[in-house]
Amino acid sequence: MTGKPYKTRWKGSALALAIAVGITGVVTAALHARVSAEQSASLRAPMPVEQTAFIEQQDFQREQKFLGLVQAASRSQVGFEVPGAIAEVFVREGQAVEAGAALAKLDTQTLEARRRAAASAVDQASAELELASARRVRQAPLAESGAISAQLFDDTRLAEKAVESALAAAQARLDSLEIDLEKSVLRAPYAARIGRQLLDRGAVTQPGAPVFTLTSLENREAHIGVAVEQARYLTVGKNYPLQWRDRSLSAPLVAVRSDVNPVSMTTVAIFSLPGDVDAFDGEPVSVSVPRTEPETGGWLPLSALIEGERGIWTVLALRERDGNTVALREVVEVLHVSGDRAFVRGSVRDGDRLIADGVHRIAPGTAVAPLEAPGLENAVAHQES
Structure with a gap:
């Protein structure tokens, strides 16, 4: 009776001991695995990174872009100088014409009749003058011999002069009608492209009433609004880079207007476009004007920047620590962005080496292996000298 409880207690103790030994083994194996992983991580090769240098400068150039429109050097509305009904139209909208080309013509039947009457009056006055001259x-x-009185001869002589004046008046009326007939044909004052046709065949027009709008084919210009504070730095005669459609142009500055738009506070800079620019009147065009900003800082690639909270930007600087190169965070302020680079200032120092790309994959304090950057050491050495 007394041996049975002892045997049961012995079995229970053996089971508890086995469980304790098992737990101890598992914990020991886990600790060995963790230590092994940490040793493996410590032996892992540093991550290779691209590097760039921060070269400090006292100012930087920024490109300011201003927008404007292409305009023809000459833009006008043309019409007849004499009244009449439009009989023919020789051109269509959008057509290019040479200087002096006929655009439209008036009905000239009335003018032709008046011209014929004026020509007859000239012929009659010419005949009367011939008769008066012969009589004189x-x-x-x-009159010299006294056969007729001096009064009679004076009448004859003055009558001739009156007929001469009548002939001159008749000839002037004929010339005026000839001019009106010539002006009954509307001609292009310069090489141009037809814009809008405002009156059609059969319409009765008055002197000065526009019939067509014209834009010159040559000497196209770019009229661009430029900020007043920037316009004073522009130089007449100097070439500036213009952007038209997908094409970059170089165009000289012709003039800067003296008036200022009170709303936009801009004035108009006029550039002469190259002759091969076949732009439409009113197309958009822009100019890039360089401007020097007196700010101390340096240029970095955008890929080197890390955006943080509340608009704070940081970079990863390469520092030497315990024989290793590690990445440490530095705060910068972005002053200007141009293309794929930014001009910044902050806690970085002149000549500092920074990680140029892949910064989001690297935690601050991580050991890295900077890749060789051709010309980097020379650029830093030159800046230091």
Whole structure:
């Protein structure tokens, strides 16, 4: 009776001991695995990174872009100088014409009739003048001999002059009608492209009423609004980079207007476009004007920047620590962005080496292996010298 409880207690103790030994083994194995992993991580090769240098400068150039429109050097509305009904139209909208090309013509039946009447009046006055001249010639010797009175000869002589004046007036009326007939054909004042046709065939027009709008084919210009504070740095005659469609142009500055738009506070800079620019009147065009900003800082690639909270930007600087190169965070302020680079200032120092790309994969304090950057050491050495 007394041996049975002892045997049961012995079995229970043996089971508890076995469980304790098992737990101890598992914990020991886990600790060995963790130590092994930490040793493996410590022996892992540093991550290779691209590097760049921060070269400090006292100012930087920024490109300011201003927008404007292409305009023809000459833009006008043309019409007839004489009244009449439009009989023919020789051109269509969008057509290019040479200087002097006929655009439209008036009905000239009335003018032709008046011209014929004026020509007849000239012929009649010419005949009357011829008769008066002959009479004066015949009477001249008679007046000298006293065969006729001086009064009669004076009448003959003055009658000739009156006929001369009548002939001149008749000729002037004929010339005026000839000019009106010539002006009954509307011609292009310069090489141009037809814009809008405002009156059609059969319409009765008055002197000065526009019939067509024209834009010159040559000497196209870019009229661009430029900020007043920037316009004073522009130089007439100097070439500036313009952007039209997908094409970059170099165009000289012709003039800067003296008036200022009170709303936009801009004035108009006028550039002469190259002759091969076949731009439409009113197309957009822009100019890039360089401007020097007196700010101390340096240029970095955008890929070197890390955006933080509340608009704070940081970079990863390469520092030497315990024989290793580690990445440490530095705070910078972005002053200007141009293309794929930014001009910054902050806690970085002149000549500092920074991680140029892949910064989001690297934690601060991580050991890294900077890759060789051709010319980097020379650039830093030159800056230091």
